[in-house]
Amino acid sequence: MPPTPSSELTARQREVLGFVRDHQRYHGHPPTTREIQAHFGFASQTAAVDHLRALARKGALHHHAGKARGHLPALAAALRTSLLEIPLYGTIPAGLPTAAEQEPDRYVSVDAASLGVSARARLFALRVRGDSMTGAHILDGDTVFLTPRDPRPGAIVAALIDGESTLKRFLVQRGRPFLRAENPRYPDLLPATELIIQGVMVGLLRQQPAA
Amino acid sequence: MPPTPSSELTARQREVLGFVRDHQRYHGHPPTTREIQAHFGFASQTAAVDHLRALARKGALHHHAGKARGHLPALAAALRTSLLEIPLYGTIPAGLPTAAEQEPDRYVSVDAASLGVSARARLFALRVRGDSMTGAHILDGDTVFLTPRDPRPGAIVAALIDGESTLKRFLVQRGRPFLRAENPRYPDLLPATELIIQGVMVGLLRQQPAA
DNA sequence: TGGCATACTGTTCAAATGAACAGTTATTGA
DNA sequence: TCAATAACTGTTCATTTGAACAGTATGCCA
Structure with a gap:
């Protein structure tokens, strides 16, 4: 069941579908039949109606x-439940997950299916700094997605240490939780007082630097 | 300049704005004034109009x-130019970038700003198989985003070899292009006949496996 | 105390829009 | 060669929808 059975469509129908999609994308809502008519220069509105049908x-x-603007691209309809707008917090996400007061730097939009999370998942994003997690293939500059929940041992977590959040692997040894960097140059972190886990990593987004 | 100056809004106005946004997200278009009226149980349509104003x-x-459904969330308006729907081609993207005939498996939605590309960029996505690029921190199962253009030496590219596409680093030595895996267990690939570059990698998306 | 904004009710009108009906021309497949 | 489909023209009508007008009540500010 392909999302867009464009192979069955005629060339003209693909053109019209393309216009509907582009309009939806650009304007935030589908075009009216008369807008389609005007775009293609039809003398009759019925031509647009026929294509939509x-x-x-x-x-x-x-x-x-x-309904007005009642023709929605099937693709948009499939997406509509799944697009996440994930707040990206900057470099000082102190007390982040509970205090929703913190203003996000901006939002990252990713669809839930591609991240493998529920459409109702509440995620937040952090920008990775440093090379302490390169062993887990997480690089400086990567954007990691996290969800606030209790970690299982072995999970990669954002934890709050000394008012700053760091990304580390969460491990437990003899009942005691600690954090380990995925880079031999960094030592394990044993929590002095308490360990505040902000979230568990569920994915990452990377911009590949131009060669 | 925050995208939504919600601090200046009244509680009731935030409620109405939330409904408009949710409706936009879920239905693909903004609500009509009468839909707002019905949702909040207003006896008069004018109450909705007042709030929108x-x-x-x-x-x-x-x-x-x-215009019908003429009230768009400002946030959606900001997003509307930047959301990319990137077709994800499966494991056999033969002749991909030129032949648009190939049906994508599905689409990945990411906003252009987070990928650091233009809103008009035409990207496609491939699923990475194997461990030949782990040295470049690209893992089995990652989704890589590519754009069809000529690569510069050092870029990571998807190339077509024997009808199958592989992800490798593109290098040039003594005027001759070749492909190198980022894993010492794999040999360099010297093009037997010709080298078809499908696209240059611009980013990647990873689902972090549950620990 | 007056003026202003918020948050509504109730009614009416006009524009925007979807939809139907009756055709035409060309192409394709049985 | 008939039937079906695509791709249109031209017209009319009904519904959906935005928008305006005239009010009421409340709270806030100066």
Whole structure:
């Protein structure tokens, strides 16, 4: 069941579908039949209606009869439940996960399916600094996604130490939790007082530097 | 300039804004004034209109006068130019970047800013198999994002070899291009006939396996 | 105390929009 | 060669929807 059965569509229908998608993307809502008509220079609005009908019949669009702008791209419909806007906190996310007061630097948009999390997952993102986790293939500059929950041993977590958050592997030895960097040049961190786990890593996004 | 000046909004206005956003997210288009009215149980449609007017005045919404569903969340308006829907091709993307005929497995949604690419960038995604690029911190199961363009030496590229695409580092020695795995267990690849570069890697997305 | 913003009710009107009906022309497959 | 489909033109109508007008009540500020 492909999301867009474009192979079954005619060339003209693909054009119309493309316009509907682009309009949806750019304007935030689908076009009206008359906007489609104007874009393609149809003398009749019915030409647009015919195309929409064909596209809906072939499953490329979802149609809400009688409603204004009722033709939605099937792709957008599939996405609509799953797009996450993940707040990216900067370099000083003190007391982050509970205190929602902290203003995020900006938001990262990723769909839930691609991250393998629920559409209702509450994630936050941190920018990685330093090379302490290169052994786990997490690099300086990477954006890591985390969810606030209790970690299992072996999970990579963001933890609050001395008012600053660091990304480390969470381990337990003889009942005592500690943090380990994935880089032999860094020592293990034994919690002096208490260990505040902000979140468990669920994924990462990297910008590949230009060669 | 925060994307949503929610601090200036009243509690009720935040509620209405939240409904507009949720509706936009879930349905793919903004609600009508009457849908807002119904949701909040207003006896009058004007109550919704008043709220929209206030929200538009405070910059939380963009308003397109006279048009159906003309009230768009300002945040969505900011996002609308930047969300990329990147087709993810499976394990056999033969002849991919030019032939748009190939059906993508599905789409990955990421905003352009987080990937550091233009909003008009045409990207595609591939799933990484194998451990040949672990030296570049690219793991089995990672999703890599690529753009079709000529590579500079040192770039990581998807190249077509024997009808199958592989991810390797593109290098040039004495005027001759070749591909190198980032794993000492793999040999360099010298192109027997010709080297078809499908795309240059611009980023990656990883699902962190549960510990 | 007056003025202003918020948060509404109730009603009416006009524009935006979807949808139907009746055709035409060309292409394709049985 | 008939039937079906695609891709349109031209017209009309009904519904959806935005928008305006005239109010009411409350709280806040100066």
